[in-house]
Amino acid sequence: MGRDVIIPLDFSSAAEVYRFLDLFPDGERPYVKIGYELFYSEGLDIVKEIKARGFKLFLDLKLHDIPNTVGKGMAALAKLGADITNLHAGGGSAMMQAAAKALEGTQTKLIAVTILTSIGEEQLHSETLIDKPLAETAVAYAKLAKENGCQGVVCSPLEVPVIKAACGADFLTVTPGVRFADSAVGDQARVVTPAKAKELGSDYIVCGRPITGAADPLAAYRRAVAEFV
Ligand code: C5P
Numbered sequence: 001m002g003r004d005v006i007i008p009l010d011f012s013s014a015a016e017v018y019r020f021l022d023l024f025p026d027g028e029r030p031y032v033k034i035g036y037e038l039f040y041s042e043g044l045d046i047v048k049e050i051k052a053r054g055f056k057l058f059l060d061l062k063l064h065d066i067p068n069t070v071g072k073g074m075a076a077l078a079k080l081g082a083d084i085t086n087l088h089a090g091g092g093s094a095m096m097q098a099a100a101k102a103l104e105g106t107q108t109k110l111i112a113v114t115i116l117t118s119i120g121e122e123q124l125h126s127e128t129l130i131d132k133p134l135a136e137t138a139v140a141y142a143k144l145a146k147e148n149g150c151q152g153v154v155c156s157p158l159e160v161p162v163i164k165a166a167c168g169a170d171f172l173t174v175t176p177g178v179r180f181a182d183s184a185v186g187d188q189a190r191v192v193t194p195a196k197a198k199e200l201g202s203d204y205i206v207c208g209r210p211i212t213g214a215a216d217p218l219a220a221y222r223r224a225v226a227e228f229v
Helices: 014-021 036-052 067-078 093-103 121-126 134-147 157-167 194-200 217-228
Strands: 004-008 031-034 056-063 084-088 109-113 152-154 172-175 204-206
Touching (some): 004 056, 084 093, 109 172, 134 152, 134 157, 157 172
16 A cells, blocks of 8 residues: 555535635545544535545544444444544454444455553553553554554554554554644644655655645645655
8 A cells, every 4th residue: 555645624614625625636636534523513424525526535533432332333434435434442452343343345444543642651640540651552552453453553653663563564554743844833742744754654644734724735735745655
């Protein structure tokens, strides 16, 4: 599988999304990501429409519930034809197996969130009561995800080498936290450039505001592709 740049559609209305997507010519449809904001405000219709327009889609809904509920929820999402979808590895092995089973026979790849990047070392220990170091926990969750039917994880580009070493080169890594050398970092704590993410072995970069907030988003997208792919 080739590397690709995923643009998160972090817009609150369908009108804004379509205005943005219309910037991309036929034959240059980027991979896009739909998360909570857009899904909960615009629902299934926008997912179907974006697929119908020929965009590849990462449906970023991070499921986390009992196995039966996640399995049934995933079976419903499977009908949408997303290219990637995800869940929280913290939901455990049976939950991940139920999700993987629901996606069997579809084109949708299942990836796992290990430890949210918003959780720091101190919070991991004091609030979730996990006493192992954060980096070790994230790799253990990635291995658990692999053993239970997931094809990859969401992680920082900086974690890619250790995750690939533990889970294999073909275990997918989808990595947010990407900025051009000259773009604003915003609220991301640890960022790398698209070129650095490539060097670290990332399969997909999720690059949002450097593209969506650019004066010329198409040019910014092309720049990310030129550096990364
Ligand atoms: O605009 P920016 O490039 O920071 O967007 C990054 C995208 O990746 C957002 O949709 C954000 O929610 C998502 N994400 C992230 N860090 C994670 C998981 C998801 O930034 N650990």
